[in-house]
Amino acid sequence: MPAFSSEERQLLNDSLRDLLADKYTFEHFKKVARAEDGDGFSRADWATYAEMGWLGVCLPESAGGAGGGATELGIVMAGAGRFLLLEPFLGTIVLGASAIEKAGTPDQQKLLADIATGKLTLAFCHAEPDGGYARDYVRTIARRESDGYVIDGAKAHTIAAHAVDTLVISARLGSASGPVALFLVPRTSAGIKLAPAPALDGRRGAAMTLTGVRVPTSARLGAGDADLLPAIGDILDRGAIAVCAEAVGAMAAVTQITVDYLKTRKQFGQLLSQFQVLQHRLVDMSVTTEEARAIVHAALQAVDDGDPQARHTIWKAKVKTAQCARFVGGQAIQLHGGMGMTDELIVGHYYKRLVLCESLLGDGEWYLKQLAAEMA
Amino acid sequence: MFIRSVERDTSLDAFRAEVRDFCARELPAEVQRKQAMGQHLERHEYDAWLKRLGARGWITGKWPKEHGGLGWSPAQTLAFNEELGRAGAPPLVPFGVNMAGPVIYTFGTETQKRTYLPGIIRNDTWxxxxxxxxxxxxxxxxxxxxxxxxxxxxxxxxxxxxxxxxxxxxxxxxxxxxxxxxxxxxxxxxxxxxxxxxxxxxxxxxxxxxxxxxxxxxxxxxxxxxxxxxxxxGKGWTYAKFLLANERVGNVEISRLQANLDALSRLLAETREGGKPLAEDPLWRRKVAEHEVALATVKALMADQLAATAEEGGAPTLMGAAALKLRGTELQQAILQSVMDVLGRYGQLYQTDALHAGWNGELIGPTDSAGLVYEHLYRRAATIYGGSSEVQKNIIAKGALGL
The missing domain is CATH 2.40.110.10 (Butyryl-CoA Dehydrogenase, subunit A, domain 2)
Known part of the structure; x- marks a missing residue:
């Protein structure tokens, strides 16, 4: 049953657009991203998002959320893409929250309330340095001790992992062939060595090594020895479609910016927007964005409908969105000419965000291969 | 095919060996180290190297002898650039040797030639x-x-x-x-x-x-x-177009394309997906082969332009340069896109600090990854600088097809 009527969805979309258009200007983006004494995102803005109800939009009402579905999550993520938000949406309200919801004990589910209020930020640290996009490559190991676990291993660069409160870390129980479990580990735990590094799009994050990291039994998500790999697959699928929605927001914004620019720039005595070859290119950008929007919307709808094929629809959306993002981002720079190459214009920042959206949680080629394997 | 014959031309073997020996002896270690990491060079670092090349007349080897060059054939010039690339030396900086110089010696006065050419030959002026x-x-x-x-x-x-x-x-x-x-x-x-x-x-x-x-x-x-x-x-447009044709041929740096393709192969061998090297993936091998086909084609287009310039007083035509620039820069972006597709597995990073000497932070991923991401971003401009791809198509539409 959809929790939101279409009017409510419109309201959510409008509230994002109105507030962010006003507050999250390009100047604000640069200031937050580049503040030497900051973490590359704004905790004050995060608190505002919580107040607006955006962080809890898909969390259960029992956790203070609005009980929304994937479509509502998509609306929020599209807003994050449209305004190049720097805050840790993906790790916290998508992957992290989803991990707690899917795997957490009733006690751990209480943490969801802290996500809704903005008190708890998370990063989902699953991928490992030699694993690439493979979802089942987990070499990190958690060994049982009398009163908890000791974790050893390494995790690949994860956005916001340098600064969030808690890391959600996957590890195999006992040995390299043990079942995969998830742990909630405070970022500042002894034994975690973070290697902070900037992402291509100006956000920040960190890779990490874990050496003898001790956590209590209660840090493990859920109970029993069930292998969480299938659940992790679902969590990553949810992340993948959220990243697609983010890309759609960014594509829509940068296409409009490019249309507007060509209406003001004159060469050879006429506006660039009057050259048919450039009109057609803008049309291609627009149709491409529309294709991505349509398939992403279909995938979100499939999730909300409980469609058994939803997983494949998400993968198809990720493939298509990656291709669309590459075209739209590249053409946005091309049609801006030299100006598109400057740090001073927002166009290049959209390009970089789209490059990230293309490959976060797996690039188009990777999803295409998964589809090919399952459809054979 | 011209380029193929360059690669097989044994008469250039002695010259190639001479360039290799020279690079091994004279290329400053710091310059080589920074090149390998994709780090930015300072002007004094370029100078330290280029002045050594200039002292032998090698920067302007392809210029005619009467203008202070060594009268290298296109084949020899190509061999020279290839050897520089293999030695890990930075490519020549084009503004003097490819652009200002040929305009000055083709259209300038005797006084202007005497005044400006020696500085380009010796790399005294930028x-x-x-x-x-x-x-x-x-x-x-x-x-x-x-x-x-x-x-x-x-x-x-x-x-x-x-x-x-x-x-x-x-x-x-x-x-x-x-x-x-x-x-x-x-x-x-x-x-x-x-x-x-x-x-x-x-x-x-x-x-x-x-x-x-x-x-x-x-x-x-x-x-x-x-x-x-x-x-x-009032005749500047004529000289400007002459320069642009040279510039556009120069925009397609065969040795850089080759170096980027080599970097891709290396990354595929180093990068693992689920623990296995990507180089074992048949789809990646197919992709590399596709790039090889495109590179062979661009080399063939380049051969036509070089053959044109090899003739007495010859210069590339705007139309020939346009076709070459169009496909050459598209290939450059395509290869660098593949590089990015591999690097994406390291977490989509851009450690800009690593581009500067003296940085001793922790590098995540391959040693030259920041340099390759830089190159990917910078070459988004390849289809813009020197005349955008759209301009090149207009030139061909008008000049070659009479539209």
Whole structure:
């Protein structure tokens, strides 16, 4: 049953657009991203998002959320893409929250309330340095001790992992062939060595090594020895479609910016927007964005409908969105000419965000291969 | 095929060995180290290397002997560039050797040749290109920077943009408007400007690479002696086009394309997916083969242009250069896109600090990953600089197809 009527969805979309258009200007983006004494995102803005109800939009009402579905999550993520938000949406309200919801004990589910209020930020640290996009490559190991676990291993660069409160870390129980479990580990735990590094799009994050990291039994998500790999697959699928929605927001914004620019720039005595070859290119950008929007919307709808094929629809959306993002981002720079190459214009920042959206949680080629394997 | 025959030309073996030995002996270790990591070089680091090359006349080896060159054939020039690339040396900086020099020796006076060519040959002077303006990009002939005659000087006012390395340059070759009464192409003149002249302001433009390479250059009553004019007043567009054809052929650096493709193969061997090297993936092997096909084609297009320039007084045509530039820069972006597709597995990073010497932070991923991401971002401009792909297509439509 959809929790939101279409009017409510419109309201959510409008509230994002109105507030962010006003507050999250390009100047604000640069200031937050580049503040030497900051973490590359704004905790004050995060608190505002919580107040607006955006962080809890898909969390259960029992956790203070609005009980929304994937479509509502998509609306929020599209807003994050449209305004190049720097805050840790993906790790916290998508992957992290989803991990707690899917795997957490009733006690751990209480943490969801802290996500809704903005008190708890998370990063989902699953991928490992030699694993690439493979979802089942987990070499990190958690060994049982009398009163908890000791974790050893390494995790690949994860956005916001340098600064969030808690890391959600996957590890195999006992040995390299043990079942995969998830742990909630405070970022500042002894034994975690973070290697902070900037992402291509100006956000920040960190890779990490874990050496003898001790956590209590209660840090493990859920109970029993069930292998969480299938659940992790679902969590990553949810992340993948959220990243697609983010890309759609960014594509829509940068296409409009490019249309507007060509209406003001004159060469050879006429506006660039009057050259048919450039009109057609803008049309291609627009149709491409529309294709991505349509398939992403279909995938979100499939999730909300409980469609058994939803997983494949998400993968198809990720493939298509990656291709669309590459075209739209590249053409946005091309049609801006030299100006598109400057740090001073927002166009290049959209390009970089789209490059990230293309490959976060797996690039188009990777999803295409998964589809090919399952459809054979 | 010309390029294939260059690669097999045993008569160049001794020359190749000489270049290799020279590089092994003379290429400064620091320059080589920075190149391998994809780090930015400072002007003094370029100079340390280029002056050594210049002392042998190798920077301008391909220039005709009567202008101070060594009269290298296209085959020898290509072999030279290849050996530089293999030795891990930086490619030559094109503004003097490929752009200013040939215009000066083709259209300049004897005095101008004596004045400017030796500095290019020895790398004593650095040049920059005063072409684009804020209102004159694709429509280059629409430029407005004005030069007004005042006795023995031109007084120049206006602005240039996207001026690579203007902050290092000693001289600028510059297109100025000396007449705005007739057709816009007819009022343009080609003039050489000492960058130390009062009234010139150079302002950095930070690119999406987060680096300073581009500049804006402002002219405020800049007085330039009349003897710095190249050729005839009002004929600058002819010289400008001659230069553009050379520039566009130069935009397609075969040795850099090869180096980027080599880097891709190396990354595929080093990068693992689920623990297995990507190099074992048949789809990646197919992709590399596709790039090889495209590279062979671009080399064949290049061979045609080089053969044209090899003839006495020959120069590449704008149309031939357009086709080559179009496909060459597309390939450059395609190879670098594949590089990014592999690097994405390291977490989509861009550690810009790693591009500067002296950084001792922790590098995540392959040692030259920051340099390769820089290269990917920078070469988004390859289909823009030197005349956008759209402009190249217009040239072919008009010139070759008569549309």
């Amino acid at each position: 040049w920059c290109q005063g072409y684009s303006e804020p209102g004159a990009g694709s429509d280059l002939a629409g430029l407005k920077t004005k030069a007004v005659r005042d006795g023995d000087h031109y007084v120049i006012n206006g602005q240039k943009i996207w001026t690579s390395l203007a902050h290092w340059a000693d001289w600028m070759f510059c297109l100025v408007r000396t007449d705005d009464s007739g057709k816009k192409q007819e009022g343009i003149s080609f003039i050489l400007i000492d960058m130390r002249t009062p009234g010139i302001t150079v302002r950095p433009i930070i690119a999406i690479t987060m680096s300073h390479h581009l500049n804006e250059v402002f002219f405020d009553d800049v007085r330039v002696p009349v003897e710095n004019l190249i050729g005839e007043e």
